[in-house]
Every structure is written in structure tokens, then in C-alpha cells.
Amino acid sequence: MPALGCGCYKRRAECGRDGRRSATASQRALVVDDDRDVADTLVMLLQHFGVDVRVAYDGGAALAIVAGFKPHLALVDIGMPGMDGYEAARQIRKLPEGRDLRLVALSGWVEMKIVVSPRTPGLMITLLSH
Numbered sequence: 001m002p003a004l005g006c007g008c009y010k011r012r013a014e015c016g017r018d019g020r021r022s023a024t025a026s027q028r029a030l031v032v033d034d035d036r037d038v039a040d041t042l043v044m045l046l047q048h049f050g051v052d053v054r055v056a057y058d059g060g061a062a063l064a065i066v067a068g069f070k071p072h073l074a075l076v077d078i079g080m081p082g083m084d085g086y087e088a089a090r091q092i093r094k095l096p097e098g099r100d101l102r103l104v105a106l107s108g109w110v111e112m113k114i115v116v117s118p119r120t121p122g123l124m125i126t127l128l129s130h
Contacts, residue, residue, distance in 0.1 A: 027051045028069060032062040032088060033077035033106065042075060059083030063091055070097045078107040 029051050033039035039055050046053045054069050056062035060083060078085035085105055092098035
């Protein structure tokens with residue numbers, strides 16, 4: 001089953017006229033990345049699939065958004081200045097709203113230590129870009 005949006009495991013006719021699923025209260029995501037172009041592009045992609053999305057450009061802003069917005073999915077850049085993605089994920093997990101949140105680590109760094117690093121329990125998946 002897909003985490004959010006259409007997926008699409010259903011045929012287009014079952015998803016809606018344009019293949020997108022309509023937004024519901026249960027489809028909330030947070031994008032956290034200091035690179036505004038990357039963050040804003042991910043927001044547009046998720047919105048295309050009907051997801052209600054918020055964006056934070058640093059870890060501190062992400063914590064404030066999680067507490068009020070209560071997303072089900074967070075895409076978090078690992079290599080942010082200041083509070084990096086590992087620390088942001090740790091702090092998010094400490095929040096009541098962050099305990100069951102699906103955390104996905106994003107990184108432009110292509111290093112195996114990111115993929116296999118146990119530094120942040122609760123990170124579910126790591127996505128790397130080349």
C-alpha cells in the first residue's frame with residue numbers, strides 16, 4: 001500500500017479523472033530541506049497527488065510544524081546546516097505527534113555511511129540523489 005497519494009496501485013479509472021487522488025485529512029506531509037528549490041519541488045510533486053503539504057527550510061521550523069500540523073510523512077534532508085536532519089528526526093520523534101510519523105531521510109550526499117547509519121532510530125528509509 002502506498003504511503004500517501006495514489007501510488008498508483010489502482011487503475012487510473014479507479015483513482016479519479018486525472019489519476020490523482022483527492023486530498024483528505026489523512027494525507028499530510030512535511031518537507032524539510034534547506035535547499036529551497038529541492039523543498040519546493042517536492043512540495044509541488046506531493047500536492048500533485050492531492051497531499052496536504054507544509055515545508056520547513058530548517059530543523060527548528062520543522063519541529064514547530066510537526067506539533068501543529070501533525071503530518072503522517074516527513075521527508076527530511078540530512079545535510080542541513082545548524083540542526084541537521086539526524087537531530088531534527090531525533091527531536092521530531094520526541095514529540096507526541098512524531099512518534100508514529102513516517103520519516104524519510106533525503107540526501108544529496110552519496111556516501112554509504114548514510115544508508116547504513118544507525119544514528120537515528122526510527123528513520124524508515126533513506127533516499128539519495130546523485
